[in-house]
Amino acid sequence: MMGMALLLALLLVFSFYTYFQVSQISEELTSTLDKLEQRIEEDQWEESTHLIENLQDKWERAILWWNPLMDHREIDQLDHAFIRLARLVNIEQKEDALVEVSLTRRMVHRIKDREKPILSNIF
Known part of the structure; x- marks a missing residue:
């Protein structure tokens, strides 16, 4: 019985830690997408290019976390x-x-929402 309780506790801790990581990465991506949208609206293409490079760096780091944990079709x-x-x-x-910024932002939000440790996502 003690082993089951420990296993459940570890599972819960891992679930919340994973969600925290996914949430943090999602917020970074969303924030950059928001800035990018503003620069595009203002026709600031050079700054937009720099933000794209920044976004790609963040995305590469996100893949390291997200790839083993999530549906690969969504990641792709x-x-x-x-x-x-x-x-x-x-x-x-x-x-x-x-x-494309709007669609990408929506996909990031959807991934974050699917990783919430709530009953509807478990069953």
């Missing part, structure tokens, strides 16, 4: 969204880049 879709976004910024396609 988000990866493709970041690639499309980078290209749209590079060719200065304002409207398409703004749409």
Whole structure:
């Protein structure tokens, strides 16, 4: 009985720690996406390019955490969204880049919500 309690405690601690990491990474990505959206709206393409580089660095760190823990299809879709976004910024396609920022932000939020340690996500 003591072993089961210890196992359950470890599982809970790991779940909350994982969610904390996912949440923190999601907030960093979202914050950068918000800044990027503002720079694109203002046609500040050089600054947008720098933010894309920053976003790609954050995404590479996020993959290290998220890949072993999450659905790989979602990770791949988000990866493709970041690639499309980078290209749209590079060719200065304002409207398409703004749409892609919104879609990418939504995907990040969805991943974060799916990792919440609540009953509806467990069952």
